[in-house]
Amino acid sequence: DTEVTQTPKHLVMGMTNKKSLKCEQHMGHRAMYWYKQKAKKPPELMFVYSYEKLSINESVPSRFSPECPNSSLLNLHLHALQPEDSALYLCASSQPGQLNSGNTIYFGEGSWLTVV
Amino acid sequence: GESVGLHLPTLSVQEGDNSIINCAYSNSASDYFIWYKQESGKGPQFIIDIRSNMDKRQGQRVTVLLNKTVKHLSLQIAATQPGDSAVYFCAENGLWGSARQLTFGSGTQLTVLP
Numbered sequence: 001d002t003e004v005t006q007t008p009k010h011l012v013m014g015m016t017n018k019k020s021l022k023c024e025q026h027m028g029h030r031a032m033y034w035y036k037q038k039a040k041k042p043p044e045l046m047f048v049y050s051y052e053k054l055s056i057n058e059s060v061p062s063r064f065s066p067e068c069p070n071s072s073l074l075n076l077h078l079h080a081l082q083p084e085d086s087a088l089y090l091c092a093s094s095q096p097g098q099l100n101s102g103n104t105i106y107f108g109e110g111s112w113l114t115v116v
Numbered sequence: 117g118e119s120v121g122l123h124l125p126t127l128s129v130q131e132g133d134n135s136i137i138n139c140a141y142s143n144s145a146s147d148y149f150i151w152y153k154q155e156s157g158k159g160p161q162f163i164i165d166i167r168s169n170m171d172k173r174q175g176q177r178v179t180v181l182l183n184k185t186v187k188h189l190s191l192q193i194a195a196t197q198p199g200d201s202a203v204y205f206c207a208e209n210g211l212w213g214s215a216r217q218l219t220f221g222s223g224t225q226l227t228v229l230p
Contacts, residue, residue, distance in 0.1 A: 004159075042205055042220030043160065056217065090159050099209045100148050100167055105218055107152075107159040 003027050004108035006091050012114045015081060021111045023074040023091030031097075032074040033105065034066060035090040043090055043107075049074065050096040081115045088112055128227045135193040137224045139206035144187060148209040150218070151180060151191045155202045163191070163204075193226075201228045 004025045013019045023032065031050045035043035048056040049068040057066075063085070065077040074091055088110040095103045129135045141149070147168040152160035164175045166182050166189070173180050179192040193200055206221045 006159075040223075042223055044220075045217055048217065088159075098148075099150075099218065101165055104150060104162055104165055106162060109159045112157075 004091055004093055004106055006089075006108040006111050008111060009109070010112045010114075012116060013078065013081065014116055015083070017081075018077070018079045020078065021076040021089055021091075021113070023076075023108060025072055025091075025093040025106075025108075027093060027106070028071075029093035029095055029106075030071055031094045032068060033092040033094075034074070034076050035092060035107075037088040037090055037110070039087075047076075078113070081113075083115045086114045125222070126225045126227070128229055129196050130229050131196060131198060133196055135191075135196045135200065135226060137191045137193075137204050137206075137226065139189050139191075139221050141187050141189070141206075141208050141221075143208065143210050144184075146187075146208045146210055149180070149182065149189055150207045150209075151178075152205045152207060152220075153200075153202045154205065154223075160205060196226075196228050198228050198230070201226055 007022045011019060033048050034046040036046050037043040046060045047066040052068045052071055063080050067075040067077060090110045091108045092105045094105040127137060150165040151163040153163050154160045164173060164178050164180050166173045166180045168184060171182055177194045180189060182189045189206060191204060203223045203225050205223045207218045210219045
């Protein structure tokens with residue numbers, strides 16, 4: 001069982017709604033990630049937080065707004081999304097720095113988002 | 117650019133047989149690889165990893181082989197069981213912008229036949 005907990009598991013929202021996805025981990029990890037996964041595709045990195053600071057932000061649309069309130073929590077605020085944003089949103093965590101055996105990335109079960 | 121690819125999108129095996137899932141990578145500087153299993157409706161689950169200073173690593177019923185010469189790694193599952201049916205992703209700790217981040221291959225759907 002994963003130690004990364006995501007809520008809600010399913011979310012349906014309209015294009016004018018504002019909603020948030022939440023993630024929590026209690027492994028003492030100080031790096032947390034948001035990935036987006038479309039059906040039958042691999043996960044794609046959206047945001048990386050390291051020591052509660054946004055360290056990597058690819059050119060993700062501003063309608064996605066991440067927040068890291070503390071070392072164990074990660075939020076993804078959603079506003080004015082498009083139907084093509086419907087996907088599985090995965091949260092993950094690790095220790096910061098170089099990944100290797102002993103420091104790998106663990107994923108939550110994801111939040112299924114449908115934009116109507 | 118850097119990429120992590122898989123040879124086959126689907127693989128069907130008989131229950132009890134061994135499964136081999138292959139993955140090719142293009143960045144010779146890649147130094148760490150992970151195999152994840154993703155069941156339908158769930159997040160990726162860590163299976164096994166390997167560093168570039170190793171050729172082989174074994175876990176419970178799984179073995180990962182790394183061939184740096186041809187930039188290829190494989191996941192071997194012994195005595196495949198119905199519960200092994202899932203999509204398997206290899207992932208590379210590659211460069212993403214100015215930092216190293218996890219990059220996933222396209223995935224192989226493993227189906228275990230009764």
